[in-house]
Amino acid sequence: MNKESLQTKKDLEKSQQSEIDRLNEEIDHLKIELNAYKQMTKTINDSEKEFERLFHNISDAVYYTKVYRDGMPGNFIKVNNIAYSRLGYTHEEMLKMSPLDIDFHEKEELLQIIQNIYLNETLTFETVHVCKNGQHIPVEIKTHTLDVEGEKYVLSVCRDISVRKKAEQMLVQAEKMNVVGQLAAGIAHEIRNPLTSLKGFVQLFRSGTIPNETFLHVMEDELERIDLISSEFLSLAKPANSDFCDVNLNDILKDVVALLDTEAFKQSITIITKMGNEVTIVPGVNNQLKQVFINLIKNAIEVMPNGGTITLKLETKNDTVFVSIQDEGCGMTVEQLNRLGEPFFTTKETGTGIGLMVTYTIIENHNGKVDVKSILHEGTTFTVQLPKTVAIPKD
Ligand SMILES: Nc1ncnc2c1ncn2[C@@H]1O[C@H](COP(=O)(O)OP(=O)(O)O)[C@@H](O)[C@H]1O
């Protein structure tokens, strides 16, 4: 081998060695990358497992669905354990279903709701879900609409509110019983007076006194009074008739005052009524409007433990009727005023906080509104506005 070719061989060996070194280096590098990748996969797997664990163990049902451009929901893509077990389905069965199969609403109504969900990033609403065995579950749903590569998906978190609904119903019932119970004492007292006077007349007749016209008139009046009071009591217990008709507001207010006067009197409260001679007719449901004024006057009585005056005023301006109930009670702070009408808001030890909620709902259904003005330690005025029945002119 000549000197030149020896040199070439050495060069070749050198370049081969450097190539080997480079490859070794690359292998080391790949090993590090592979380890990092393994670590990352493990982290992803771990967090996926963690996610699955959380997803299936939260107490709310979670549904993930696609919503197509035509507004139709697809089958569920992912649901958690509670979502299918609560409704009595298996996981496989659930994935073959869509929101249309579990909601109580008619298809058209539900598509309307889904359209609304589609247009909003998040939405909270109440509905009823139907189980496999036909049982109904009232639920509150919060939806999140997600945009994934131009397609819309909806994640719904769905809470079972059966217990809350039942509690609400029980409280409404309790409020009714409470009002009825408290009134019962007053009513019994009220009925006793005319009864005592009737008994007196019966004794007179027995002792041989011949009844004359005046006696009979007084007796008739007393019987009418008993009739009025007992029919008031009955109308409270009757379910509200939701048919609107023209009702005489003067009569309603007179009846309510007659009903609550004894209660007020026991607390040294005088109810002053200012309503003029004009008869005021409004479209409404008699019993419901009575309930409104009973609630408001009862509240006024309850804030005046040391007696005073409640002023009940009926006025008409243009086509609107205003009924105001002014008390001399404790008044309210701004915070309390802001919370009025909120279900279950009460500052009373044995209160339920349903009276005003019912009142506001009824007045809203009558296309009216309720205004409140209150000064702390001085008193409160509730004013109910109602549209007046427009008299049709006779031709
Ligand atoms: N005339 C009033 N004066 C002062 N506070 C009132 C009056 N009416 C209502 N409130 C306040 O509103 C709350 C809610 O009233 P309501 O819904 O009738 O429930 P409840 O009478 O059972 O407390 C009361 O607890 C009280 O704090």
Ligand SMILES: [Mg+2]
């Ligand atoms: Mg009340």
